[in-house]
């Protein structure tokens with residue numbers, strides 16, 4: 200008798216890495232069993248990598264960046280992801296860093312680095328490329344797939360920008376995971392926790408808070424919120440302000456060291472500056488107060504009261520400040536949990552989710568996340584009609600019907616917005632497009648269906664469909680100040696991974712996955728119903744499977760596709776036999792039931 | 798006994814209405830958008846919410862795109878669509894008002910559609926007027942708090958009426974109760990806004 204392997208068992212699994220792409224620091228990790236996590240370190244054994252990039256003769260990242268930092272060094276670039284050049288937060292960033300920005304560049308932020316204008320997406324890609332290389336060195340094999348964490352409060356544009364950066368770095372994003380959700384995953388699986396938890400995540404540049412319910416391996420986000428530009432950087436700037444009037448970059452550097460020292464000491468000195476813990480807390484207090492207000496609102500959104508919480512988990516380097524711990528404890532009436540290193544917990548969760556997506560994680564584990572911001576359309580009078588409210592579980596599709604308001608109207612402008620407020624000016628504009636080809640009818644007669652789909656990464660696609668003629672317009676919502684596909688290809692061309700390789704790689708990959716699926720399906724069908732076949736026919740199908748399997752090593756997409764079709768053809772007669780058999784059983788079942796009923 | 802169709806992936810038999818192929822595990826090509834069918838429930842208002850959540854988790858475990866992330870793009874696309882349908886179905890069933898509206902629409906009631914609006918029953922108009930006036934007059938935290946309690950009491954009463962009306966098959970009564978519940982939910986948001994404003998200015 201031939202030994203038949205379980206579908207997928209003999210297949211060598213591809214490594215999937217987990218990346219915490221932070222404002223201040225980044226980490227890369229992997230889990231081969233969904234339990235233990237391995238962090239990729241540098242030669243000195245360092246786990247966290249400063250999210251700093253220097254553009255000199257060569258591009259250097261993290262600790263490789265030269266000690267003397269000039270205008271060609273960029274840090275905290277995450278703050279600029281998905282933002283327009285005239286955004287107030289971008290302007291604040293530029294003032295603080297003294298960086299030059301391309302004023303000709305219609306909305307897109309371009310920084311002058313190493314004599315070239317570079318977008319935040321390209322800078323992030325350089326950090327990701329470095330992390331990918333580090334993981335490859337550690338594993339001794341190439342890596343293509345990754346899970347990348349993003350702040351839960353990141354909007355659609357920032358999420359898309361992160362995916363674009365990964366693509367430039369030659370990484371295929373299996374999932375964008377929200378940082379607090381990743382932290383909860385690490386915490387929950389590690390501590391076998393059950394109940395409802397608040398995750399308070401204060402990083403270098405972003406603040407997130409999520410309420411999650413943990414039951415039997417299901418991590419269900421009930422509500423999430425935050426501030427995409429509130430973090431340790433702002434506290435550093437406030438301390439620097441308090442330090443006097445000397446040179447700003449020196450004060451900011453001193454502020455970081457002083458803050459670190461004051462985690463344990465009551466007074467700290469960095470020549471020529473001295474700071475007491477009380478002074479630090481006075482400078483930081485307005486920011487902490489703001490985080491607590493947000494946390495209270497999110498808790499209210501979740502429909503859970505503070506005393507129903509099973510615990511509060513602190514995440515992010517900025518939560519090391521004793522002030523944060525004290526204030527959180529005061530506000531919610533319990534000591535926060537700090538069992539897992541707040542710097543590593545997000546990467547830990549990313550690695551666990553990477554393992555789950557790669558098929559090596561806990562089989563019963565599941566993340567159910569939500570969209571952090573409401574999505575809607577502009578309606579009459581500059582108002583926003585919400586189509587998908589915030590905290591809706593994703594993926595989700597929602598449709599809404601609209602009609603024309605003028606006689607003979609043949610087009611309709613679709614303006615997509617994100618935000619909680621009620622007017623167009625107070626929400627963030629994501630995209631505009633025009634549905635044309637509506638038949639000229641009396642006002643209110645035409646029926647236009649607008650469909651919003653948010654995928655599991657929190658990225659929105661909008662379709663508009665005129666229902667009487669079937670005219671359809673569909674857009675992957677790309678913000679007007681984001682990168683379009685042509686620009687993306689242009690960048691891919693100039694990067695190490697060139698554009699053609701990127702496209703071919705994707706096609707080969709997809710063809711292989713589809714062939715793998717067909718092989719698994721064939722094997723499963725064979726295992727289930729082989730008794731319907733003669734031994735000769737069984738041998739023939741086994742041989743067909745073996746032939747198809749060999750095509751997995753091919754690198755021409757059409758050839759792989761051809762092999763799949765040949766396999767499916769070979770199985771067609773067998774499939775018909777199986778269907779006939781099932782029909783026979785169904786008829787017998789029906790007869791028995793008829794007898795029983797009658 | 799339901800009919801037999803074929804699986805797009807292994808080409809074999811598939812029980813029609815099944816979410817997955819029993820043989821190869823591929824998500825089926827079609828999923829009903831009737832939330833009761835998705836959850837395998839009979840189309841009625843009375844519902845065990847704990848059991849509903851259990852089914853939601855169980856179906857999510859099988860259908861979620863995370864289960865197909867590193868797999869065939871076609872299976873992944875179906876998983877994504879089906880999970881979107883599942884999430885929408887869960888939102889409809891879990892919420893008393895949404896579930897009631899779905900069932901009433903299925904009975905041909907149009908009071909909840911754009912076209913059917915303007916048909917607000919006089920009794921509800923009076924309640925609305927009365928409550929909005931009381932909200933305007935409430936200027937102390939105590940007054941607001943007692944209004945909040947009143948709204949809660951009214952919501953509970955509405956829910957009770959809804960349950961009874963559906964049990965009795967009384968569509969007009971169910972429609973009235975659902976319209977009132979819808980109004981109360983909107984009103985509660987106004988109340989919350991005012992309560993928050995008062996808290997912020999204090």
Ligand SMILES: [Zn+2]
Nearest residue numbers: 804807818821
């Ligand atoms: Zn199948």
